[in-house]
Amino acid sequence: MAKADPAPRHFLQFNDFSRAEFDYLFARARWIKGQFKSYQQYWPLSDRTLVMIFEKASTRTRLSFEAGMQQLGGSAIYLNTRDSQLGRGEPVEDAAQVISRMSDIVMIRTFEQEIIERFAANSRVPVVNGLTNEYHPCQILADIFTYIEHRGSIEGRTVAWIGDSNNVCNTWLQAAEVFGFNVHVSTPPGYEVEPERAGLYGTDHYEEFSDPMEAASGADLVTTDVWTSMGFEAENEERLRDFEDWQVDAEMMQVAKPDALFMHCLPAHRGEEVAAEVIDGPQSVVWDEAENRLHAQKALLEYLLIGRVNG
Ligand code: CP
Ligand code: NVA
Secondary structure, X not given: OOOXXXXXXXXXXXXXXXXXXXXXXXXXXXXXXXXXXXXXXXXXXXXXXXXXXXOOOOOHHHHHHHHHHHHOOOEEEEEEOOOOHHHHOOOHHHHHHHHHHOOOEEEEEOOOHHHHHHHHHOOOXXXXXXOOOOOOHHHHHHHXXXXXXXXXXXXXXXXXXXXXXXXXXXXXXXXXXXXXXXEXXXXXXXXXXXXXOOOOOOOOOEEXXXXXXXXXXXXXXXXXXXXXXXXXXXXXXXXXXXXXXOOEOHHHHHHOOXXXXXXXXXXXXXXXXXXXXXXXXXXXXXXXXXXXXXXXXXXXXXXXHHOOOOO
């Protein structure tokens, strides 16, 4: 049953949550993952409905939210722009009013952050960002959970971001402020971080490097993403040229710490932003990272729908 909450909590960007809330979510994700791995039924969300709105393509986000909701005893409904009224000009405010009266939580993947903010402002239920042009908070929730599983606390560590200062990069930068780690960013000229667009409080937690090898030097984690994000396809040819020297390859991994991890949110383009020997090599944790979308988002759904629980 949809309940009318006058001020629902949303997860629209990473710094909407506090460090203490993330620590709680990671503890829950660990427990939920353990239950799932040992085939224990856990259905706290029976009768709850998640609506997922996709204005861009997805494999992992759709799968992890849909499977996650079902595994918690709830159900998920998929809407896209092509075959709903969302693609025919219905105001986002009207869509939010209607959708949030028929569901308990909404996940949206769209273009400008402003669209999800307008939806959330008119929603009776929590809204979760499943990727916008500016941010991808669910990805970094899973990524930091993955880092902690492999290496322990990320506080004080150095993350090297190589490539485009896109939605995933912006979210790493917000996470650095929340958790107290440093990001070494290296982008080609003209693609630098825009602190305001990244939603940062300051510039204390990141440093920009024109040379990607310098950015990777001594890093605990090296990470990258596609050179052309969804919605920017018209720039693809230009970007292929501009980003040519920003590939994470074995030589770059060698200047990072010997036990450095490699992460990529996926989908990846081997031979562009990452060499096959790195993503398919021993330092890569990309499959754990993808799987952890499921466990981390189940903790997020539980928290937004029923609050803190013991277990
Ligand atoms: N990493 C990620 O969000 O993947 P999808 O685009 O497949 O959802
Ligand atoms: N930066 C990429 C991430 C895809 C999961 C994009 O926005 O297309």
